[in-house]
Amino acid sequence: MHRRIILLTLGLLAMFRPQAQVIVTDTLAAEPLAPADSLPPIPDSAVFIEKTGEIPAIRHYGTDWNNTNTRAAYSFDQSRTYVLPLDSAHFVFPAQAGAVISPYGPRSGRMHTGTDYKQKLGDPIYAAWDGVVRMAKNGYYGYGNIVVIRHANGLETYYAHLSKVMVRPNQKVKAGDQIGTAGRTGRATTEHLHFETRFLYQSFNSATIIDYASRRLATDTxxxxxxxxxxxxxxxxxxxxxxxxxxxxxxxxxxxxxxxxxxxxxxxxxxxxxxxxxxxxxxxxxxxxxxxxxxxxxxxxxxxxxxxxxxxxxxxxxxxxxxxxxxxxx
Ligand SMILES: [Zn+2]
CATH class of the missing domain: 3.10.350.10 (LysM domain)
Structure with a gap:
């Protein structure tokens, strides 16, 4: 009897276990979420934190800073209200003229966590705001060659499928600095920039704050x-x-x-x-x-x-x- 109850309980637990948190890039590849405690500090990062004290947005992330995974602990708190000033005076649209070819949102039953913006091979890709490069990595799952920048207000921006990465982890960048060139590395069917905006690792639709038609910010907050x-x-x-x-x-x-x-x-x-x-x-x-x-x-x-x-x-x-x-x- 007890055994049955235990089995039933385990069964229910298995059923209600939160779905593995994966994000999906362009051809629906899944990226494993690294649990916070499986990410040992990286010497470079530790040195960076210690020496520069320049990790952006420590108020939100603490010293949660790594150069290996797009996401660490899932620290987005849905009960809280955040007001994030956007540095509208220093925003630079991250790519040259192109067109949105796939918006943020559900796609084929999966979640597309970024906005795809058509580019030609080798087109320059720019940092959208000032920040520090958290990741600059080649061949990162479906993202291909990717740059992730953390900004002072707590936003992170992702630039994926690059043909070339031109920055290094922990490097400070200014809005408009070239960080790479457009391409189709990773799982991509055409040359484009896969651009993501995230806060505390939670993706949101960048079109909420960026008017892609005029390539300008749509708000300052x-x-x-x-x-x-x-x-x-x-x-x-x-x-x-x-x-x-x-x-x-x-x-x-x-x-x-x-x-x-x-x-x-x-x-x-x-x-x-x-x-x-x-x-x-x-x-x-x-x-x-x-x-x-x-x-x-x-x-x-x-x-x-x-x-x-x-x-x-x-x-x-x-x-x-x-x-x-x-x-x-x-
Ligand atoms: Zn995409």
């Missing part, structure tokens, strides 16, 4: 709420016209950002939101506050600081922005 990824604009739109009061527990760059985000998030939405704003390079003398704006975001956009904006506008960092308010720009 990414919200991660209950495991889902939104632009801050989309998140506000989704959250009714009532004032928003979201718990911001993580991932703010500074206290002033936190207060400006909290304040701006409680601006009542009086009318439908304008279309997702484009990052412009034009430099007007005033900025008219729209729904979704934060002092921090405005400062970023116009390459200035929150303190400077406060000074010339005689406002406080923790003041509430109102829709239509004119913010003088330096």
């Amino acid at each position: 990414l919200m991660v709420v209950k495991g889902k990824f939104y632009t801050v604009e989309a998140y506000r739109q989704r959250s009714s016209t009532a004032t928003l009061n979201i718990p911001i527990t993580e991932a703010v760059e500074s206290d002033s950002l936190l207060s400006s985000l909290q304040d701006s998030l409680s601006v009542p939405l009086a009318k439908p939101l304008p279309p997702v704003k484009q990052i412009t390079t034009a430099r007007p003398s005033v900025h008219v506050v729209r729904s979704g704006d934060t002092l921090y975001g405005i400062a970023r956009r116009y390459h200035t600081t929150v303190a400077k904006l406060c000074q010339i506008n005689h406002i406080k960092e923790d003041g509430i922005l109102s829709l239509g308010q004119k913010i003088k720009l330096p």
Whole structure:
């Protein structure tokens, strides 16, 4: 009797064991997920951490840094809210002109964890933001030759199927630095860039934040709420016209950002939101506050600081922005 119960229990456990966490690249190859405790520290990484102290986004990853596997422990916490400022002033689209040939999402019953962007053999591939190369590896499963860069805000970007990798692990890169050339290594049926955006190893659709048509960022702030990824604009739109009061527990760059985000998030939405704003390079003398704006975001956009904006506008960092308010720009 007991034996039967035990067998039944084992059977149930086997049934409900979480499915092996695999990700799938272009021809549906599976990549094994390395358990955290099976990844011994790599001497180079250890030296890197010790010597430079320059691991990006330690607040999210701790010292979880390795040069051998795309993912380590699965540390994405679905109960938390994260506000990730995107460095919109320094974003560079990672490839030359091309076209999306396969978007992020389910494909043939599997999950395609990146966006495929058609390229010609040898086209240059660029780092999308400043960061540090976490992986630069040839022949990595279905990815082929791959570069993974970790950025200060906690995002990681993956560049796969490269014909040539031109950076080394632990190397610091700037947005726009060439990191390799496009190809079709690994499991790929044509030359293209397989581009992934991840946060805490969780992939999300890069088209959430990148407008592939204009090859520009679509927002300056990414919200991660209950495991889902939104632009801050989309998140506000989704959250009714009532004032928003979201718990911001993580991932703010500074206290002033936190207060400006909290304040701006409680601006009542009086009318439908304008279309997702484009990052412009034009430099007007005033900025008219729209729904979704934060002092921090405005400062970023116009390459200035929150303190400077406060000074010339005689406002406080923790003041509430109102829709239509004119913010003088330096
Ligand atoms: Zn792909």
